[in-house]
Amino acid sequence: MNQQPTRDEIRRAPKVLLHDHLDGGVRPATIIDLARETGYDRLPTTDVDELRTWFREASDSGSLERYLETFDHTVGVMQTREALVRVAAECAEDLANDGVVYAEVRYAPELHTSEGLSLDEVVEAVLEGFKAGSAGRNIRVGALLTAMRHQARSMEIAELAVRYRDVGVAGFDIAGAEAGYPPTRHLDAFEYLQRENSHFTIHAGEGFGLPSIWQAIQWCGADRLGHGVRIIDDIQVASDGTAKLGRLAAYVRDMRIPLEMCPTSNLQTGAASSLADHPIGLLRRLHFRVTVNTDNRLMSDTSVSQEFANLVETFGYGWDDLQWFTVNAMKSAFIPFDERLALINGVIKPGFAQLKWQA
Numbered sequence: 001m002n003q004q005p006t007r008d009e010i011r012r013a014p015k016v017l018l019h020d021h022l023d024g025g026v027r028p029a030t031i032i033d034l035a036r037e038t039g040y041d042r043l044p045t046t047d048v049d050e051l052r053t054w055f056r057e058a059s060d061s062g063s064l065e066r067y068l069e070t071f072d073h074t075v076g077v078m079q080t081r082e083a084l085v086r087v088a089a090e091c092a093e094d095l096a097n098d099g100v101v102y103a104e105v106r107y108a109p110e111l112h113t114s115e116g117l118s119l120d121e122v123v124e125a126v127l128e129g130f131k132a133g134s135a136g137r138n139i140r141v142g143a144l145l146t147a148m149r150h151q152a153r154s155m156e157i158a159e160l161a162v163r164y165r166d167v168g169v170a171g172f173d174i175a176g177a178e179a180g181y182p183p184t185r186h187l188d189a190f191e192y193l194q195r196e197n198s199h200f201t202i203h204a205g206e207g208f209g210l211p212s213i214w215q216a217i218q219w220c221g222a223d224r225l226g227h228g229v230r231i232i233d234d235i236q237v238a239s240d241g242t243a244k245l246g247r248l249a250a251y252v253r254d255m256r257i258p259l260e261m262c263p264t265s266n267l268q269t270g271a272a273s274s275l276a277d278h279p280i281g282l283l284r285r286l287h288f289r290v291t292v293n294t295d296n297r298l299m300s301d302t303s304v305s306q307e308f309a310n311l312v313e314t315f316g317y318g319w320d321d322l323q324w325f326t327v328n329a330m331k332s333a334f335i336p337f338d339e340r341l342a343l344i345n346g347v348i349k350p351g352f353a354q355l356k357w358q359a
């Protein structure tokens with residue numbers, strides 16, 4: 001039982017994913033097919049392997065702004081109903097094949113209307129795809145609707161999220177370049193969601209520091225933080241390893257605010273310098289509510305299993321750590337409490353128990 005989980009065992013473990021972008025997880029072969037079908041002619045290459053490598057390398061820019069430029073190509077081919085249904089169905093399939101049993105996948109409806117789809121049509125196409133891709137597989141996939149933080153459509157998107165909340169939309173998010181676009185720009189949308197008893201997460205503390213996290217929580221009322229890595233700027237570690245938390249870091253830990261951490265993505269955007277130095281190690285040790293996520297499986301050429309395997313290799317984590325991350329994620333999901341509990345007790349704990357017993 002002291003053995004480290006192997007890659008194959010990690011893949012078989014029941015996993016939970018809270019932070020994954022639909023337009024950041026398209027299969028390279030599908031991008032090429034859709035580009036041909038829809039007449040999109042700006043792809044850097046039409047060779048599948050070269051395209052896979054291109055995304056990974058172009059995303060290794062060390063800057064969030066440049067990292068986000070690669071999305072032009074995925075968003076560019078996701079402008080029709082058929083394309084959205086296909087991408088969403090394949091997303092559910094790929095996650096199920098990776099052993100993910102519950103996922104909240106996000107995307108920005110406003111980015112998919114350039115060929116004439118309405119926001120409602122976009123949402124309906126993606127929900128249809130998730131349903132088709134999940135059918136007969138051991139996975140449940142919900143959507144989070146993202147508003148782009150440099151645009152001014154967050155209220156409309158928040159209303160959309162509330163309108164579709166009983167049919168597969170689990171919540172709301174804001175994403176895009178963080179520096180210069182504080183979350184309070186969208187305060188009206190967040191206040192509306194709170195009045196509607198709705199759920200939302202905010203990308204904060206990735207491309208900008210503590211003020212962004214503070215606003216997300218104390219002004220906007222975010223239920224979870226997308227990334228949140230910069231919370232370590234409010235923690236001092238002494239030479240003997242003892243940590244002193246500032247008031248914001250203490251609030252985040254005391255209130256059990258979930259951190260949707262995405263290690264590989266953070267290395268690519270420069271939010272962390274190496275996995276060994278990634279704040280996840282300290283935050284896990286201090287018992288923040290850490291969860292492990294992919295962010296963009298295409299740009300990072302990753303999966304939840306891959307992220308777990310990297311952490312096992314770097315930090316020496318064992319089954320108990322992987323189960324802890326998974327239960328943290330399930331507790332932090334935006335579906336009702338009884339449904340979360342049923343997944344924890346009926347799927348996650350028995351699944352991990354079996355793997356631990358076999359190990």
Ligand SMILES: O=c1[nH]cnc2c1ncn2[C@@H]1O[C@H](CO)[C@@H](O)[C@H]1O
Binds near residue numbers: 022106
């Ligand atoms: O890590 C990230 N930080 C901020 N924005 C992101 C990140 N990954 C993706 N997006 C943005 O979210 C949009 C909707 O899915 C994507 O088009 C991309 O612009």
Ligand SMILES: [Zn+2]
Binds near residue numbers: 019175
């Ligand atoms: Zn993200």
